[in-house]
Amino acid sequence: MNAVGPAEIEYIKKRIRLCDYLVVAQLFLQDNFLLERELTHADIKPRLLGHWGTCHGINVAYANLKEFFKNDAGFSFVLGPGHGFPALQANLWLDGELEKVDNKALINPDGLAYICRNFSWPDGFPSHASPYTPGVITEGGELGYAVANAYGVALGHPEKTLAVLIGDGELETATALDSLNLRNIMASKKNGKILPILHLNGYKISGPTLYGRKSERELNELIRGFGFTPVWIEGDDPEVFQEALKKEVNSPFYVLKTEKGEGGPTSHQDAHQIPLKNPATDDEELKILEEWLKSYNVAELFDREKGVLI
Ligand SMILES: Cc1ncc(C[n+]2csc(CCOP(=O)(O)OP(=O)(O)O)c2C)c(N)n1
Numbered sequence: 001m002n003a004v005g006p007a008e009i010e011y012i013k014k015r016i017r018l019c020d021y022l023v024v025a026q027l028f029l030q031d032n033f034l035l036e037r038e039l040t041h042a043d044i045k046p047r048l049l050g051h052w053g054t055c056h057g058i059n060v061a062y063a064n065l066k067e068f069f070k071n072d073a074g075f076s077f078v079l080g081p082g083h084g085f086p087a088l089q090a091n092l093w094l095d096g097e098l099e100k101v102d103n104k105a106l107i108n109p110d111g112l113a114y115i116c117r118n119f120s121w122p123d124g125f126p127s128h129a130s131p132y133t134p135g136v137i138t139e140g141g142e143l144g145y146a147v148a149n150a151y152g153v154a155l156g157h158p159e160k161t162l163a164v165l166i167g168d169g170e171l172e173t174a175t176a177l178d179s180l181n182l183r184n185i186m187a188s189k190k191n192g193k194i195l196p197i198l199h200l201n202g203y204k205i206s207g208p209t210l211y212g213r214k215s216e217r218e219l220n221e222l223i224r225g226f227g228f229t230p231v232w233i234e235g236d237d238p239e240v241f242q243e244a245l246k247k248e249v250n251s252p253f254y255v256l257k258t259e260k261g262e263g264g265p266t267s268h269q270d271a272h273q274i275p276l277k278n279p280a281t282d283d284e285e286l287k288i289l290e291e292w293l294k295s296y297n298v299a300e301l302f303d304r305e306k307g308v309l310i
């Protein structure tokens with residue numbers, strides 16, 4: 001555990017902003033990656049394929065957990081839905097993990113351009129997490145295995161603490177839901193600790209999730225039924241997240257409630273994949289994209305000469 005004060009809270013907020021910016025840049029841009037001139041149609045990738053909706057929540061969870069557990073060498077983060085890949089890639093790039101396996105992914109403007117241009121690109125990076133990604137052992141396609149994998153890692157490893165981000169759609173799979181029962185066979189001191197975090201963004205692709213439709217009381221009863229204590233984290237304020245992590249409760253099960261596509265231009269059900277269809281040709285969409293990118297004020301977070309400013 002770790003003392004998180006106002007400076008750390010500011011850092012977490014900026015880190016989330018930078019990673020959100022990098023997600024949008026990866027999805028859309030083939031040039032002008034730091035928005036150093038007016039955005040033009042030629043800056044936009046001709047074919048857009050990837051996922052935006054879940055990414056802000058992933059960046060929120062990643063930044064908060066990384067800060068809170070920064071002195072715990074036994075801590076790992078397990079990500080369920082693999083389609084939030086641009087968020088994972090942004091964080092791995094920022095931490096220098098990507099550079100360790102790919103010497104073009106430098107933490108400088110060239111490296112930033114490289115990860116953005118090559119996201120979801122022929123002969124570049126895929127659109128989903130894949131074994132090429134540092135720390136990823138399975139293809140990102142099939143939902144449901146994150147919790148079981150985390151318990152497997154914790155088995156016989158008391159030094160491990162694993163936080164698992166579970167999509168609310170993912171929790172509708174039999175595998176994910178039944179994996180919560182593994183808590184019952186993990187009581188031994190020889191095993192590590194699991195911190196499940198349900199990412200309650202209310203949607204799976206563009207449809208409502210069953211868990212998003214339950215009342216808070218119903219969801220709490222379900223969580224308690226599996227032997228966990230529900231701890232709610234509403235919204236993306238790091239102060240709230242850090243307070244929740246500090247709570248001394250047995251077997252916490254966090255519910256991270258965020259808006260799907262938060263910070264983007266469209267409503268929840270349209271936010272899952274690419275929320276703007278034709279910014280490469282449509283003037284109005286190009287303007288919306290430029291405003292969206294500008295909203296993160298990347299110049300305050302990354303500088304061509306000085307690199308990462310946070
Ligand atoms: C077993 C399985 N069933 C269906 C799919 C198709 N699928 C891909 S993403 C997705 C929605 C995931 O929703 P959620 O877990 O809520 O993710 P998020 O809201 O974070 O995007 C679905 C159903 C899949 N990948 N695997």
Ligand SMILES: [Mg+2]
Pocket residue numbers: 167168169199200201202203204205209
């Ligand atoms: Mg969801």
